[in-house]
Amino acid sequence: MDERVPRDFETLRTTILERRHSLPKRIAQIAAYALDNPDDIAFGTAASIAASAGVQPSTLIRFAQQLGFDGFTSLQLVFRERLRERNSSYDERLAALRAKAEEGAGHRAIFDGFVAAASTSLNDISGRLNEDHFEDAIALLAKAETIYVLAKRRSYPVASYIAYALGKLKIRNQLIESAAGLNAEMISFASPRDAVIAISFSPYAPAAIEEARVISEQGVPIVAITDSSFSPLAQFAKVWFEVAEADFAGFRSLSATMALAMALTVAVGEKRRDAGRKRKA
Amino acid sequence: MDERVPRDFETLRTTILERRHSLPKRIAQIAAYALDNPDDIAFGTAASIAASAGVQPSTLIRFAQQLGFDGFTSLQLVFRERLRERNSSYDERLAALRAKAEEGAGHRAIFDGFVAAASTSLNDISGRLNEDHFEDAIALLAKAETIYVLAKRRSYPVASYIAYALGKLKIRNQLIESAAGLNAEMISFASPRDAVIAISFSPYAPAAIEEARVISEQGVPIVAITDSSFSPLAQFAKVWFEVAEADFAGFRSLSATMALAMALTVAVGEKRRDAGRKRKA
DNA sequence: TATGGATTGGAATTATTATTTCATATTGCT
DNA sequence: AGCAATATGAAATAATAATTCCAATCCATA
Numbered sequence: 370m371d372e373r374v375p376r377d378f379e380t381l382r383t384t385i386l387e388r389r390h391s392l393p394k395r396i397a398q399i400a401a402y403a404l405d406n407p408d409d410i411a412f413g414t415a416a417s418i419a420a421s422a423g424v425q426p427s428t429l430i431r432f433a434q435q436l437g438f439d440g441f442t443s444l445q446l447v448f449r450e451r452l453r454e455r456n457s458s459y460d461e462r463l464a465a466l467r468a469k470a471e472e473g474a475g476h477r478a479i480f481d482g483f484v485a486a487a488s489t490s491l492n493d494i495s496g497r498l499n500e501d502h503f504e505d506a507i508a509l510l511a512k513a514e515t516i517y518v519l520a521k522r523r524s525y526p527v528a529s530y531i532a533y534a535l536g537k538l539k540i541r542n543q544l545i546e547s548a549a550g551l552n553a554e555m556i557s558f559a560s561p562r563d564a565v566i567a568i569s570f571s572p573y574a575p576a577a578i579e580e581a582r583v584i585s586e587q588g589v590p591i592v593a594i595t596d597s598s599f600s601p602l603a604q605f606a607k608v609w610f611e612v613a614e615a616d617f618a619g620f621r622s623l624s625a626t627m628a629l630a631m632a633l634t635v636a637v638g639e640k641r642r643d644a645g646r647k648r649k650a
Numbered sequence: 651m652d653e654r655v656p657r658d659f660e661t662l663r664t665t666i667l668e669r670r671h672s673l674p675k676r677i678a679q680i681a682a683y684a685l686d687n688p689d690d691i692a693f694g695t696a697a698s699i700a701a702s703a704g705v706q707p708s709t710l711i712r713f714a715q716q717l718g719f720d721g722f723t724s725l726q727l728v729f730r731e732r733l734r735e736r737n738s739s740y741d742e743r744l745a746a747l748r749a750k751a752e753e754g755a756g757h758r759a760i761f762d763g764f765v766a767a768a769s770t771s772l773n774d775i776s777g778r779l780n781e782d783h784f785e786d787a788i789a790l791l792a793k794a795e796t797i798y799v800l801a802k803r804r805s806y807p808v809a810s811y812i813a814y815a816l817g818k819l820k821i822r823n824q825l826i827e828s829a830a831g832l833n834a835e836m837i838s839f840a841s842p843r844d845a846v847i848a849i850s851f852s853p854y855a856p857a858a859i860e861e862a863r864v865i866s867e868q869g870v871p872i873v874a875i876t877d878s879s880f881s882p883l884a885q886f887a888k889v890w891f892e893v894a895e896a897d898f899a900g901f902r903s904l905s906a907t908m909a910l911a912m913a914l915t916v917a918v919g920e921k922r923r924d925a926g927r928k929r930k931a
Numbered sequence: 932t933a934t935g936g937a938t939t940g941g942a943a944t945t946a947t948t949a950t951t952t953c954a955t956a957t958t959g960c961t
Numbered sequence: 962a963g964c965a966a967t968a969t970g971a972a973a974t975a976a977t978a979a980t981t982c983c984a985a986t987c988c989a990t991a
C-alpha cells in the first residue's frame with residue numbers, strides 16, 4: 370500500500386470528496402452512496418450494499434481498493450468506528466466535551482469549550498421557556514406595524530439576524546443602529562402601534578438601556594430578552610425572557626438567544642399569515 | 651419459539667436483567683458481557699466476542715437461543731439496530747418537529763425546532779472539525795496585521811460577533827461593511843500581511859464572493875467558513891471549513907458557525923499572547 | 932472508425948463465520 | 962455416593978460473505 374489509507378471517517382470523507390470527479394462512473398456511484406448512507410456501509414454485507422447502491426459487489430471492492438484499503442472489510446471498519454464514536458449519548462458527550470475543554474490546553478479544547486457552552490445553553494433554555502410569555506410576546510409583536518430591533522455590542526449579532534429574518538418574512542422592521550448617530554431620531558418615530566424586541570445582557574450596554582427607556586416612555590411595548598429579573602431592561606418590558614447563556618473564555622454563547630429570537634420571529638410571521646387568511650375568509 | 655422475542659434493545663436488556671439469576675454460569679457470563687459491551691456485540695464476530703467474554707462461541711449461541719432468538723445473528727441485529735437508532739435520533743427528532751410545525755402544531759413546536767436544529771448542528775460539527783485545518787487557520791490569522799471579516803446577509807451576524815470578540819481581545823480588525831458604499835476602498839487597503847475570515851453559505855451572496863475574489867487576488871490569505879466543497883468561496887481560500895448547519899422553517903441555525911468562529915477568534919488571541927510572551931523572554 | 936486501455940458485470944473461488952454435534956464435565960437430587 | 966439432567970468445550974460442518982478472475986463492454990484517442 371503505497372498511498373496513505375484514511376483511518377478515520379473524516380479523513381476518508383475528505384479523500385472521497387477530493388477524488389470524486391476523477392472516479393469512474395460506477396465507483397463514483399458507490400462513493401456517493403457511501404457518503405449518503407454511512408450506516409448501511411457499517412452494517413451491510415458487500416452484496417447487500419452493492420445491491421442497494423445498484424452496482425456489483427466487485428465494484429464495491431474496487432472502490433475500497435482505490436482508496437488504498439486492501440478490501441471492503443477494512444473500509445467497513447472505518448464506517449463502524451464512526452458509529453462507535455458517535456454512539457455515546459448526548460449528556461455523556463457534553464460531559465466529555467466539558468472535561469476535555471477544561472483539562473486540555475490545546476486549541477481543540479477551545480473549540481470544544483465553545484461547543485459545550487452552546488449545548489449547555491440550549492439544553493437549559495429548552496427546559497425553562499415560559500410558554501405563556503412566549504405566546505404573549507408573539508401576540509404583541511404580530512400586531513405591531515413596525516418591529517424595532519434594539520441591541521448593542523455582544524447582543525448585536527442576534528439583532529441583525531432578527532432583522533434579516535423579519536425582512537425575509539416581509540415584516541416591516543427597523544434595526545436601531547446608525548453610523549450617523551441618528552438613533553434618537555429613529556426612535557422618535559416609534560409609536561404605540563409599533564413594538565420593540567430589545568436584547569441586552571449584563572453588563573448592560575448603557576445605550577441600549579437608555580434607548581429602551583425612551584422608547585417605552587413613548588408607549589411602545591417592549592419584548593425583552595435578557596439574563597435576569599434584575600436586568601434594567603426587564604422594568605421597561607411588557608414581556609421579558611430570561612436566558613442563561615453559558616460562557617467560555619469570557620465570551621457568551623449566543624445559541625439559546627438565537628434560537629429564541631428565531632422562534633419568535635418565525636412564530637410572528639406565522640401568526641400574521643394566519644390572521645391575514647382569516648380576514649380574507 | 652413459544653416465548654416472545656425481544657426485538658428492541660430496551661426490552662432485551664430488561665429480559666436479560668430479569669433472568670440473570672436463573673441463567674447457567676457461562677451464559678450469565680456472556681449476558682453480563684453483552685450488557686457491558688453492547689458495541690462489541692454489534693460489530694464483533696461470534697468467535698471474537700466469545701473470546702473477549704471468555705466463553706466458547708457455542709455458548710454465545712445458546713445464550714441467544716435462551717432469549718428466544720434462533721441464533722447469534724438475530725440477536726446481533728438488535729444490538730445493531732440500537733446503534734442505528736441512537737445515531738439517527740437527532741435527525742429524526744428534527745424531522746418530526748418540522749412536520750409538526752408544518753401542520754401548525756403551535757408555537758412551542760417552532761421553538762423546539764430551532765433548539766433542535768441548533769443542537770443537531772453543534773453535534774455535527776463537533777464530530778467533523780478537521781484539526782489540521784483548524785491549526786492552519788489559527789496560525790494564518792495569528793500573524794496577520796489586520797484581520798478583515800467578510801460576510802453578508804444571513805452570515806453577517808457571525809461576522810459582527812467575530813468583530814466584537816476581536817475588538818475585545820485587542821486584535822486589529824475591520825468588518826467589511828459600509829453604509830456609504832465604500833467596501834471596494836476598504837478592501838483595497840488589505841495587503842498580503844493581513845488576513846481575511848470570510849463566511850458565506852448557499853445561496854452565496856454575490857457581493858461576498860466578489861469581494862473574496864478581489865481580496866484574494868491582492869494576495870491576502872483567506873480563511874473561509876462555508877457549507878460545501880463546491881462553495882465558490884472554497885476556491886479563494888487558503889483554509890476552509892465545511893459547516894453543515896441544520897435549518898428550520900427556512901432559517902439556518904448559526905450555532906455551529908458561531909462556535910467555530912468564536913473558537914478561531916479566541917485561539918488566535920491566545921496564540922498571539924503566547925508569541926508575545928516568547929518574544930519578551 | 933479502428934484500437935488499446937480502462938471499466939464493468941457476473942460467476943467461480945476462497946475465506947470467514949455461524950451453527951451443529953457429540954463427547955465430557957458439572958450440578959442437583961434422592 | 963450414584964444417577965440423571967443439564968451445561969460446557971472443542972471440533973466438524975454448513976452457511977454466508979468477501980474476493981478474484983475473466984469475458985464483455987465502454988471510452989478516449991489516433
